[in-house]
Amino acid sequence: MMATQHTQSGSDVDVVVIGAGFSGLYATYKAKQLDLSVKAFDAGDDVGGVWNWNRYPGARTDSLHHTYQFSFDKELLNEWAYSEIHPSQPEVLEYLHLVADRYDLRQHYTFNTTVKSAVFNESTGRWEFETDTGQTASAKYFLTGMGLVSDPHxxxxxxxxxxxxxxxxxxxxxxxxxxxxxxxxxxxxxxxxxxxxxxxxxxxxxxxxxxxxxxxYCPGTGNRPVTAEELQEIRENYDEVWRRVRNHPAGWPWEPTGRLTLEATEEERERLFEEMWNRGGFSILYEAFDDLATNWEANELACDFMRRKIRSIVKNPVVAEMLCPDYPYGAKRPxxxxxxxxxxxxxxxxxxxxxxxxxxxxxxxxxxxxxxxxxxxxxxxxxxFDAITGAFTRMDIRGRGGERLNDHWAQGPDTYLGISVAGFPNMFMVAGPQSPFANLPPGAQQIGDWIGDLMAYMREHDIEFMEPTREAEVAWTAHLNEVAKMSTAGDGEAVNSWFTGANIEGKVRAFNVYFGGANNYADRCDAEAASGYASFVRSGRLAELV
The missing domain is CATH 3.50.50.60 (FAD/NAD(P)-binding domain)
Incomplete structure (x- = not known):
């Protein structure tokens, strides 16, 4: 189905959203739920984000079907179902179209339009936007939902x-x-x-x-059709599914295994690695043992198993060795x-x-x-892609005092919780730089809800502007860097990983995502909200922010 172009009558709104994938659609939905006027832009010809662009043969998610969706609408969970364990691109796009239609989100979007600049006007206290089509807009709030992988390299x-x-x-x-x-x-x-x-x-x-x-390292997907019995069991236990997702470091519906790699016998390790290799996807990383991402010796045992698998599959020994990685599993996006x-x-x-x-x-x-x-x-x-930061740095984004976001991030992204940036009032990011590397739809919903709660808090307390303190931003970035070095993902720079920007020649090397776990991240977000947003500067007048 082709999108119909919708335009709002005015260019002055409460919220401007950029993006029409999981993150952008949820940001638009939350703003609408708060009865805020919304204008949204996307460069594509319809909703879908990366799933509207990535139509190549074989494209599918390696996330599990029943958690690669939003959880807020139980009726929709019982009406909609993917047909495969790892949904294909057409099905994911179909789901996103369904979300847009069900909540009437397309009316807020202008498609085939790229936002070139977003500038905070200190005389009016509003964000002002210019697009490549000549359209302009202004808003009190600037929400980004541009995704981790939206700027092709x-x-x-x-x-x-x-x-x-x-x-x-x-x-x-x-x-x-x-x-x-x-x-x-x-x-x-x-x-x-x-x-x-x-x-x-x-x-x-x-x-x-x-x-x-x-x-x-490239296990199979383990993909197959979802059975009617599986779907019924999932629907009967969705509360438990989402509890597990909330408590898992990568947003998966799995419990910790309770096993440590080096405590297992060689025979048990081999059996579990084989079982998880055949199960496919992220199972080796998360369902075999609990320490493969943080114990290098344990990780090497899994790597050795997968290299042996590659050599057993590829008949030409020279080619097999070329296909064998020599770095920790998880240093690159698996x-x-x-x-x-x-x-x-x-x-x-x-x-x-x-x-x-x-x-x-x-x-x-x-x-x-x-x-x-x-x-x-x-x-x-x-x-x-020029992942994570590329969608931001290609725009001219300027905050208070005319500071360019590109200058603020000259040595890599600096944010607080991957949500907001000091000196950029009322700019909030859904799944932005320094947010967790995890299953995206639950993460987009968690962050989108948090931002929605923050905007509601501002309205209830007559707060016009909020931004994090510079101290909070510095502390979050320091914590993020410390945590990254405690995991195998910290080795990403040496192996051209987009986790660190190392896949792009000339890009500043920095940890662009949070590896401390989506569960711990959500706990930190909850604690910040419970504190009354103690790490934020807030004011009823713009002059008070300066």
């Missing part, structure tokens, strides 16, 4: 304009299917998108060349895919290590590396 190679074939990016996939049948195809990148699209292309292409910078390693057993699929032989240029016929030319008909960039 595309490498620039000399000669790209001379290439005679087709070029696609997994995050800007056309709505019409791309036909790879009988074609010579190159896939550049082996992150979450790359490992999903490679098996699909390998089925039909005449030749497939995969260009890899960093290999990935992907999952069915048939990825098996694809390299096909005679028409080859692998090139761009560390050994980097890409130097594109030619009219294909891709040139330092060692050879590869002739192709289609190039697919699966090169990911």
């Amino acid at each position: 595309k490498p620039r190679y000399p000669g790209e304009e001379t290439f005679a074939g087709e070029i696609y990016h997994t995050s800007r996939w056309p709505q019409e299917p791309v036909d790879f049948t009988g074609k010579r195809v190159a896939v550049i990148g082996t992150g979450s998108s790359g490992v999903q699209i490679v098996p699909q292309i390998a089925k039909v292409a005449s030749e497939l060349t995969v260009f890899q910078r960093t290999p990935n 992907p999952a895919s069915d048939g990825y390693f098996e694809s390299f057993n096909l005679p028409h699929v080859s692998l090139i290590d761009v560390n050994a032989t980097p890409i130097t240029a594109l030619t009219p016929a294909g891709i040139r590396t330092s060692a050879t030319d590869v002739d192709v008909d289609i190039i697919v960039y699966a090169t990911g």
Whole structure:
């Protein structure tokens, strides 16, 4: 279904929201629930966020179906169900369309529109927005719901304009299917998108060349249809499901295992690793033992198991070794895919290590590396995103005193709780930089509710402006950095992880997400609210903030 373009009668509203994925839609929903006037923008042609853009073959979430949704509407939970354990892109997009329709959210959106600037006007105490279409708006509150992965990263190679074939990016996939049948195809990148699209292309292409910078541990998804019995049991126990989600560090419906890796026998470890490998997804990281993300020796035992799995699957020993990572599991965002390693057993699929032989240029016929030319008909960039901060830094965002957010974040993001920034009054972020790495929909709802409660508090107490103290911001960033170094995710810079911005050449290296657990994060948010928002500066007049 194509979206109908809606515009509000005035450009002055209570709230401007940017984004139309899980985070943006929930921010819009909360503002509407508070009877605030809302104007929302999104660069896409409809709601969906990343799921509207990422239409490539094989795209699906590796989150579990019954928790990859909002929990606030029990009727909807009993009416809607994904058909698979790990929902595909079309189904996730269908769900987001359903949410937009059910709560009449599209009326607030202007689509096909990119916000270029958001500037806090100190004379009026309002945020002022300009878009690429020439539209303007102003609002008391500025809510961002732009997601972690919304700014695609595309490498620039000399000669790209001379290439005679087709070029696609997994995050800007056309709505019409791309036909790879009988074609010579190159896939550049082996992150979450790359490992999903490679098996699909390998089925039909005449030749497939995969260009890899960093290999990935890549269990299968364990995907299958959801049975009627499973769905009934879930619906009968949803309160317990959401309790588990709230108390799990990654927002999963799982309990702690009570097991530590090094306390288990070798036979028990092997049995559990095998069971969780076959279960797929994040099961090895979270369902085998409780300490794989924080104990490097334990983590290496899991890594050794997965490397042995790769070697047992991939028949060519040279290729198998190229596909074996040498870093801790979790230092990069763990992907999952069915048939990825098996694809390299096909005679028409080859692998090139761009560390050994980097890409130097594109030619009219294909891709040139330092060692050879590869002739192709289609190039697919699966090169990911300028994640987490990229959606912010590409905009001109200015707070009090004209301070640019890009300057405030010159050494990496500084926020309080990943929600707000000192010097940027009434700007609140849903799933912004320095928020937890966890299952997104429950996290977006938790943060969206917290922001909604904050705005209600401001209204009830005649507070016009709120922003965190600089001291709170500094303390949160210091805590975030300390926690990151206590987990294997802290090794991300060395392996080109977007967790630290290391996937983007020239980007400042900093921990961009919180690895202390979504459960502990929610506890901190609750404590801040219970304190009457003690870490925030508040005032009834703008001059009092200065």
